[in-house]
Amino acid sequence: MDVKSKIPVLSPNIEILPFDKNEFIIKQTEYGHRINVNKDxxxxxxxxxxxxxxxxxxELYGIHKGVSANxxxxxxxxxxxxxxxxxxxxxxxxKIGKPSYLKLSFTLLKNKTILPIVRLMSPLxxxxxxxxxxAIFSLVVFGTLIAHFNSIKIGLENLNFGQWALYILFAGTVLFFHEMGHAAACHRFGAKFGDIGFGFYLLSPVMFADVSDIWKLKPNKRIIVNLSGIYIELLIASILVLFFFITRTNNYLVYSSAISLSLLANLNPFLRYDGYWVLSDMIGVPNxxxxxxxxxxxxxxxxxxIRHLRGKDFFLVFYALTSQILILIVLGGILLYDSNGIIKFPENVFTYLSEVFSRRSRPKFSDLYRFILPIIFYVTVFSFLFSYIKERQKK
Structure with a gap:
């Protein structure tokens, strides 16, 4: 068939809404795909x-703009x-599935199940x-933690196995309310929220809430939805700080500090955590x-x-280059600092587990410190290799 005689038919299952001043979002509601397009x-x-x-x-659009039928x-x-x-x-x-960067993901709770809690939280x-x-929650939490840094450090280093297990349970509960915060903010501003699920991102266990419908909202509302999980965590951490001042029990500060550390990681704009999506909405680049x-x-x-780059494109080059450089710095720093731990990582893990299961050693939270850097190193290297192999296979 001659190209000029082809008759395009627009799908009835699409929604078109403005994204920013110069771009629009088109969503295919049947398959779930969303793309950014410009006014042309x-x-x-x-x-x-x-x-x-x-x-x-x-004839109606393209001839005077240098656009051909091809x-x-x-x-x-x-x-x-x-x-x-x-x-x-x-x-x-x-149909579009769950994000490819989430591995072994599955649904924990359907949106109908969490709706009553979402309605209670949305006025926040x-x-x-x-x-x-x-800002108030941040000042209260981080000000208190800085003032009591030494006692918190001692508390973290001396967590026993039972306290460690309790901490993991507590961390899971906080993560749940973090995702509930995203859903509640989404509901507050009139966008639909989906299910809450669980999966692995860079081998780290994560919960996630489907708030993809926020593309309908204005950028300032989308940023609030993206920050809402951090907001809820800071609220919980502030309550723990209040309990500390009332009871003078150090464990409340230990748990509050653990929340604060996860918040700092969450604000990282180079990994697909909340900080990444905030930056994405701030500069108006969806992916x-x-x-x-x-x-x-x-x-x-x-x-x-690079001399022809302007504004947003220049920032995107800077962002991508910074991201790659940071990866190399992290890997190089870990290799220099703990080369022995990287080389002997499998042996060290086997020895540690053998001692724990044979009860020659009692597990403590501080035991994890010697495994953190090798785990980060191997996860980063293998992620890069898998991505490279995948790209080569496509070619």
């Missing part, structure tokens, strides 16, 4: 009525059809008071990692000159 692409889509062929669409064919049938936005019998479309997320309360790596690759392959 949206103007072309608006000309698709199921009757006009590519030649007619080109370019329209590539856009509509080569790109948008793969997401189910344009109907095509030649394209097999799969007033957009007028949110940042004020977030920050992919977009930044893509433009960095173009720069290295001389497809794009």
């Amino acid at each position: 692409t949206l103007d072309i889509i608006k000309l698709v009525d199921g009757k006009r062929n590519l030649q007619k669409i080109n 370019l329209l064919d590539n856009l509509l049938f080569g790109t948008l059809a793969t997401y189910g936005i344009i109907e095509s019998a030649n394209v097999e479309i799969k 997320f007033s957009d007028k008071l949110f940042y004020f309360l977030l 920050l990692r992919m977009a930044s790596n893509k433009i960095l690759k173009k720069v290295f392959q001389n497809e794009t000159s």
Whole structure:
């Protein structure tokens, strides 16, 4: 069939909403795909009525802008059809699943089950008071922890096995309310929330809440939803600090400090934790990692000159480059600091477990310290190798 005579048909299962001043989000509701498009692409889509062929669409839109029927064919049938936005019998479309970076993930609680708790929590997320309360909680928690740093350090180092088990149970409960916070903020601003699940990210156990519907919200609301889990954790940590001042029981500070450490990790913008999504919404780039790596690759392959980069693109190159450099610094630092622990990691783990199970040694929280760096090293290296092999297989 001649390209010019092809008639594109727009799927009835799409929603189009503004993302920022210059971009829009198109969601394919049947398959769950979402893509960002600019105004020019949206103007072309608006000309698709199921009757006009590519030649007619080109006459209405493209000729005076240097757009050809072949370019329209590539856009509509080569790109948008793969997401189910344009109907095509030649394209097999799969429903979008859970994010690929989550491994062994499964649903813990359905959204209907958590709805009563979400409704109770949603009043906590007033957009007028949110940042004020977030700042107050942060000052209370981190100010107290800094003032009592030495006693907290001693408490962490002397946790016995029973206290360690209790801490893990407590940490799981806090993680649950962290995800409930995301769902409650989502509900507060009128977006749908999905199920709460469990999986592994970089071999670390994580809970996650499906709040993908926040793409409908304005950026300031999306940022609050992304920070809402941290907000809830700070609220819990503040309550623990209050209990400490009332009872003078050091364990409350120990648990509060554990929450605080997880918060700092959560704000890391280079891993797909809350800080990553906050930065993504702040600069208006939905798939920050992919977009930044893509433009960095173009720069290295001389497809794009760094002198021609402007604004957001320059930041994306800086972000991708910083991310890669930090990985190398972390790996190099671990290798220099604990090369013996990395080389003997399997042997050390086997010896430790043998001593614990034979009751020659009692497990303590501080025992984990000597395994943290080797675990980070091997997880990072293997993740990079798997990604590289996967990319080579695609080619």
